[in-house]
Amino acid sequence: MHIKLKAGHGMRPRPAFVMGVLRMAALLVILIMSAVIWKSCFQQQGAWQTTSSSSTVDLMDGTKCVALTFDDGPHPVYTEQVLDVLEKQQVHATFFLMGKEVECYPQIVKRMHDEGHLIGNHTYSHINICQTSCQEALQEVTRTNDLIYDICQEPVEWFRAPYGCASDSLEQKTQMIWVTWDVDPLDWSCQNADQIVNHIVKNVSENDIILMHDAYPSTVEATERIIVQLREMGYTFVTVEQLMMP
Numbered sequence: 001m002h003i004k005l006k007a008g009h010g011m012r013p014r015p016a017f018v019m020g021v022l023r024m025a026a027l028l029v030i031l032i033m034s035a036v037i038w039k040s041c042f043q044q045q046g047a048w049q050t051t052s053s054s055s056t057v058d059l060m061d062g063t064k065c066v067a068l069t070f071d072d073g074p075h076p077v078y079t080e081q082v083l084d085v086l087e088k089q090q091v092h093a094t095f096f097l098m099g100k101e102v103e104c105y106p107q108i109v110k111r112m113h114d115e116g117h118l119i120g121n122h123t124y125s126h127i128n129i130c131q132t133s134c135q136e137a138l139q140e141v142t143r144t145n146d147l148i149y150d151i152c153q154e155p156v157e158w159f160r161a162p163y164g165c166a167s168d169s170l171e172q173k174t175q176m177i178w179v180t181w182d183v184d185p186l187d188w189s190c191q192n193a194d195q196i197v198n199h200i201v202k203n204v205s206e207n208d209i210i211l212m213h214d215a216y217p218s219t220v221e222a223t224e225r226i227i228v229q230l231r232e233m234g235y236t237f238v239t240v241e242q243l244m245m246p
């Protein structure tokens, strides 16, 4: 009876004591886990900031960047109209030129260069490098580089393959920086300024490269509207070089 009472008496505070210890332990575990999670988040954020600030323009000063690129020019009519828009809006773009058009319209290439736009190579005759021998493709690239160099007196470092074809062997041989794109409004196909603008506004994000062709009146109209609308969305326009090598 006594023992029973003692035992009974002794048993009562025990669950409370155990519960107290368990609560303390649980609290301690929660505190430790919170500290671990906080530390992990902090380290990830630090790593992200370090990586981003060294590889992109925007995080340096909080600017959202985007690059306008124009392929297949220079066109005798519409390239100068695009240049007029860019001059009016104080925007620098990147032009990937075809050598055979450079030969025909060197004064337009000179204007591009003088006005601070970046000039890249888009082969001499818009060949599909995936269906051409490496030697022939290299000749097209070299010939175009020489033509642009004669006008601008600067080596051409940037290349965009027609149709976005990839060729590791040619890429190695050209020793140029190959550029693709992120947003393609298919301006050459739709030739409709509304569609071009809507596609870009809907699909653009930070550090994107936008692909267009300075060969259509619809692209000229769309270019000005895109600049105005993207600026309202907080974007700053840069060349491909500024975007990729800040």
Ligand SMILES: [Zn+2]
Pocket (backbone or CB within 6 Å): 071, 072, 122, 126, 162, 163
């Ligand atoms: Zn092209």
